[in-house]
Amino acid sequence: MAASLSHTSYSAIFISSASKTSVSPPPLFLPSIKIPTFSPLAVKPLSSTFTPHAARAITITTHATSTPSSIPSDTLTTTFHGLCYVVGDNIDTDQIIPAEYLTLVPSNPTEYEKLGSYALIGLPSSYAARFIEPNETKTKYSIVIGGANFGCGSSREHAPVALGAAGVKAVLAESYARIFFRNSVATGEVYPLESEVRICEECRTGDVVTIELGESRLINHTTGKEYKLKPIGDAGPVIEAGGIFAYARKTGMIPSQSK
Numbered sequence: 001m002a003a004s005l006s007h008t009s010y011s012a013i014f015i016s017s018a019s020k021t022s023v024s025p026p027p028l029f030l031p032s033i034k035i036p037t038f039s040p041l042a043v044k045p046l047s048s049t050f051t052p053h054a055a056r057a058i059t060i061t062t063h064a065t066s067t068p069s070s071i072p073s074d075t076l077t078t079t080f081h082g083l084c085y086v087v088g089d090n091i092d093t094d095q096i097i098p099a100e101y102l103t104l105v106p107s108n109p110t111e112y113e114k115l116g117s118y119a120l121i122g123l124p125s126s127y128a129a130r131f132i133e134p135n136e137t138k139t140k141y142s143i144v145i146g147g148a149n150f151g152c153g154s155s156r157e158h159a160p161v162a163l164g165a166a167g168v169k170a171v172l173a174e175s176y177a178r179i180f181f182r183n184s185v186a187t188g189e190v191y192p193l194e195s196e197v198r199i200c201e202e203c204r205t206g207d208v209v210t211i212e213l214g215e216s217r218l219i220n221h222t223t224g225k226e227y228k229l230k231p232i233g234d235a236g237p238v239i240e241a242g243g244i245f246a247y248a249r250k251t252g253m254i255p256s257q258s259k
Contacts, residue, residue: 011182026209079212080191082143085205087200089147095122106216115158115162116138117132117137119165120163128160139168143211144163144168144171144172146171151192160180172193173192174194175194185243196227207220207223
């Protein structure tokens with residue numbers, strides 16, 4: 001019974017205390033929080049007496065090769081003299097060497113000569129004079145004079161090779177298809193020279209002409225007229241050496257072929 005009373009007394013005390021205590025609801029907003037502020041970092045300028053670490057010197061050693069300027073060149077004194085063969089505009093590679101003759105291998109001396117015998121055989125019948133006479137492998141015309149866009153068409157290297165194999169030393173045109181010009185330089189077969197005027201309308205097939213590379217000039221001895229040409233430039237030494245690979249060996253860019 002004592003235990004029961006004790007329990008009742010404690011319950012009454014708890015209830016009485018609870019009724020006298022007021023419980024406030026939690027605030028709807030959190031109290032403001034003060035964020036600390038920082039002053040900006042002061043950066044001091046470098047002193048004028050600052051001395052960086054000494055840079056390490058790097059030495060680059062290059063292979064000893066010849067430069068084009070150090071290679072003797074006869075381009076400035078090179079001249080071509082002979083009969084000229086005159087053609088018009090847009091002489092394409094099919095006219096220079098038809099596709100049926102592309103099976104001939106220029107590296108074979110016999111086939112190289114045969115390839116030359118077909119040079120310009122694709123020209124239309126309107127050209128009365130044949131570039132190469134029947135039963136001949138060489139032409140009597142050492143200089144070809146053309147109009148605009150000479151060598152257009154396919155990218156066949158046989159075109160300048162056929163002209164060179166036939167005995168042509170230089171082609172002089174108002175302008176070239178880029179691929180023909182590049183192939184002429186790469187193979188070293190002919191000099192692709194450009195004129196400043198339409199010389200193809202000033203010269204006739206069979207005229208005796210001289211080309212002076214050093215003076216960039218053409219002299220027509222038949223008419224007595226002279227014409228200014230565009231300089232051959234850096235392509236000259238490459239053609240003179242016999243093509244891009246021969247030039248590379250001559251300048252030390254690639255090893256020379258063993259003897």
